[in-house]
Structure formats: C-alpha cells, structure tokens
Amino acid sequence: MPDTEKNAPLDSAAAASAAFAAVESRPFPDDVFTAPELRWAVIGCGVIANQMATSLALAGRHLRGVANRTREKAVAFAEKHHVERVYDTAEDLYADPDVDAVYVTTPHNTHIRYLRGALAAGKHVLCEKSITLNSAELAEARALAAANGVVLMDATTILHMPLYRELRRRADAGEFGRMNLAQVSFGSYKEYGDLTNRFYNRGLAGGAMLDIGVYALSxxxxxxxxxxxxVVSLGNLASTGVDEAGGIVCRNAEGQLGVISLTLHSKQPKRAVISFDRCYVEVTEYPRADAATIVWTADGHREAVRAGVEGYALCYEMADLERAVAGDARAAALIDTASDVMDLMTRLRADWGVTYPEEE
Structure with missing residues (x-):
C-alpha cells in the first residue's frame, strides 16, 4: 500500500473505532472522572449515543436509561450496552428521579425541544453539537438551566479535551507570548447523490456551519x-439552501485574527495553527486531538505535547459536566465559550442567507 494511502486520515466513525480499540485493553485512568458520579441517561440511539455508551463502559460505568423516537431501536441499544431502563417517551425519562443527567444526541433541529423538557424537569444536560440552531435558542436554554438550578453543557469535544486545557494553561501563563492569528481548516467530502442526508438536508439543519464549522470556530x-x-465572509450554498462551503476572517478588539475555511464537498485537512509571538502551535485532526506540535520562533525547534487520550473524548465531556455540577468554575464557564461560538455561527448564517424551517 502506498504511504499516502496508509497515512490518509480516517473518517470520523473509523477514527473513533480505532481510538476505542487503542484503549480497550488499558486500565481506565483515575484522573478523568474526579467529581461525584451522576446517573446518566441518553436521548437518541445514533452514532454518538453508541460512542457515549462505549466510553462509559471503558470507565466501568453504564447508562441508567435511554429514550428514542423509535422504541425498537432503544430496546436494541439497551441490550447492546446493558442499559437498565428503556423509556417510552422523553417525558418518561424526565420524570425518572433516578436520572441526574441527560445526554442529548438527536439531530440539531430537535435539541431545543429536548433541552426545554430536560432542563425544566431539573436534569443536568450535556447536548451534542451543535447545541442549538441559533443564539436565541441557546439563550433560552441557558435561562432555563439557571432558573432550575442545573448545568447546561455543550458537548463539542474541543471544549473538553485535556490537550487544549494544557495548551491554554501555558498560553495564559504567558509562555507563548501574545496570540496573533488562528488559521483553521476543516473539509469533508460528502456526495451530492443523496441530498436528503443530514449534511445537505435543510429540514435536518444540515450544512457545513453547524456540522463542522462549530469545531473550527471553537x-x-x-x-x-x-x-x-x-467578521467578513463568503459562503457557497448547496442546491438545498444549506451552506456547503465558507471562508471566514474574524478580528477581535485585541487585533487577534482568525482565518477559517470550511467545506462539505472537498477533502481538507482538519488542521489548526495558532500563532503566537514566541511560537506557533499546530494540531491535526483537532476535534478529538491528544497531541500537538509547538514550533518555537527563536530557533525553530519542535516540541511535542501530549495530553489526554483520543479514545476517552466523550468521557472528558461527561466528566466536565460532573465537575461543573460539583462547583468547578472552569468547567461551568465552558458554556460561555459555546455561546460565543453560537453567536458567530448565527451571524454567519444570517450573512449567507441560510435559515431552517424552525426559524421561519
């Protein structure tokens, strides 16, 4: 097999499977779940829900319950992952006093409905990206969480991977100097053949922004x-009316720049380069990365940095929610970053004329 083929990045599902396979025989580390354990249930039985259940199993845990639009799928999911309870409806899940936290893994445009129900019932919620369709929905959900004394957390992996916590620690300590520029790319190749799939389907809140842009902006x-x-940008729309590709340039009050390229119809590296005065930090396959390279300005030497393990990505999300519930201010503040990202995504879609049926 040619080297280029052997070294080609895996698609997200294959990459997740490989990451799980790499850790399944290892002892689970004792520094992931450090807060009091919550009793978890999941809404949805798709790819992410299965990854979540697998992640918990690595830690010797199991989900308390599952709800899904199709009961047969929920039953099959429960049997596969040794889930204790199958609920006929999401409302039955909310009413269960033995559930503390809910992971919402359904399509983007359904999130706000489940957030309203779970938060109003006093459940902590971890919600898969994109956490809501737009800023107004997220503001509503945050207000509900505050009113009911529970934690709402965005499950975008970048917010939770230990690698970024370590890099931020060093940046905040002044080790890298001033941050000047972020250059971020993310491209996937999705066929045009079936425009009803979730990537191009306007009725399922498809498009590059909510599916992959959330990682780059985060x-x-x-x-x-x-x-x-x-913020200045150009967006190309697919025939279905969702954004297919975009180029974005941002600048904040400090003069820091962000340059982002996104596409659903061309392969691009998932690559982020964060440039500082004293170095630049390069991260490839960045959504669940556990390794980065620092290239130092003074002499060009390269420093490898590792923190966390890709295979535990969803465990880090759940662990952060448990920490926030226990009073960890850093974990609780992650929703503020998520809100900033949602504001940007909402603004960009408005500039491109991309709307969803729920917004009309």
Whole structure:
C-alpha cells in the first residue's frame, strides 16, 4: 500500500473505532472522572449515543436509561450496552428521579425541544453539537438551566479535551507570548447523490456551519482573548439552501485574527495553527486531538505535547459536566465559550442567507 494511502486520515466513525480499540485493553485512568458520579441517561440511539455508551463502559460505568423516537431501536441499544431502563417517551425519562443527567444526541433541529423538557424537569444536560440552531435558542436554554438550578453543557469535544486545557494553561501563563492569528481548516467530502442526508438536508439543519464549522470556530475562540467583533465572509450554498462551503476572517478588539475555511464537498485537512509571538502551535485532526506540535520562533525547534487520550473524548465531556455540577468554575464557564461560538455561527448564517424551517 502506498504511504499516502496508509497515512490518509480516517473518517470520523473509523477514527473513533480505532481510538476505542487503542484503549480497550488499558486500565481506565483515575484522573478523568474526579467529581461525584451522576446517573446518566441518553436521548437518541445514533452514532454518538453508541460512542457515549462505549466510553462509559471503558470507565466501568453504564447508562441508567435511554429514550428514542423509535422504541425498537432503544430496546436494541439497551441490550447492546446493558442499559437498565428503556423509556417510552422523553417525558418518561424526565420524570425518572433516578436520572441526574441527560445526554442529548438527536439531530440539531430537535435539541431545543429536548433541552426545554430536560432542563425544566431539573436534569443536568450535556447536548451534542451543535447545541442549538441559533443564539436565541441557546439563550433560552441557558435561562432555563439557571432558573432550575442545573448545568447546561455543550458537548463539542474541543471544549473538553485535556490537550487544549494544557495548551491554554501555558498560553495564559504567558509562555507563548501574545496570540496573533488562528488559521483553521476543516473539509469533508460528502456526495451530492443523496441530498436528503443530514449534511445537505435543510429540514435536518444540515450544512457545513453547524456540522463542522462549530469545531473550527471553537478552537479559534478558545485561544482568543475576546469574542471577534469584525467578521467578513463568503459562503457557497448547496442546491438545498444549506451552506456547503465558507471562508471566514474574524478580528477581535485585541487585533487577534482568525482565518477559517470550511467545506462539505472537498477533502481538507482538519488542521489548526495558532500563532503566537514566541511560537506557533499546530494540531491535526483537532476535534478529538491528544497531541500537538509547538514550533518555537527563536530557533525553530519542535516540541511535542501530549495530553489526554483520543479514545476517552466523550468521557472528558461527561466528566466536565460532573465537575461543573460539583462547583468547578472552569468547567461551568465552558458554556460561555459555546455561546460565543453560537453567536458567530448565527451571524454567519444570517450573512449567507441560510435559515431552517424552525426559524421561519
């Protein structure tokens, strides 16, 4: 097999399977779940729900319950992952006093409905990306969480991977100097053959922004001192009316720049380069990355940085929610970063004329 083929990035499902296979025989580390354990249930039985259940099993845990639009799928999911309870409806899940936290893994445009129900019932919620369709929905959900004394958390992996916590720690300590520029790309190749699939389907809140743009904007925002105020962009739309590709340039009050390229119809590297005065930090396959390279300005030497393990990505999400519930201010503040990203995504879609039926 040619080297280029052997070294080609895996698609997300294959990459997740490989990451799980790499850790399944290892002892689970004792520094992931450090807060009191919550009793978890999941809404939805798709790819992410299965990854979540697999992640918990690595830690010796199991989901308390599952709800799904199709009961037969929920039953099959419960049997596969040793889930204790199958609920006929999401409302039955909300009413269960033995459930503390809910992971919402359904399509983007259904999130707000489940957030309203779970938060109003006093459940903590971890919600898969994109956490809502737009800023107004997220503001509503945050207000509900505050009113009911529960934690709402965005499950975008970048917010939770230990690698970024370590890089941010070093950046905040002044080790890298001033942050000047983030250059971020993310491209996937999705066939035009079936425009009803979730990537291009307007009725399922498809498009590059909510599916992959959330990762690129999250890593950019994570290293910026403040939210970008100036945003210029161009977006190309698919025939279904959702965004297929986009080029974005942002600048905040500190003069820090972000340059982002997104596409659903061309392969691009998932690559982020964060440039500082004293170095640049390069991360490939960045959504669940556990390794980065620092290239130092003074002499060009390269420093490898590792933190966390890709295979535990969803465990880090759940662990952060448990920490926030226990009073960890850093974990609780992650929703502020998520809100900034949602504001940017909402603004960009408005500039491109991309709307969903729920917004009309």
């Amino acid at each position: 890593i950019m925002r994570l290293f910026m001192a403040s939210q970008p105020e100036e």
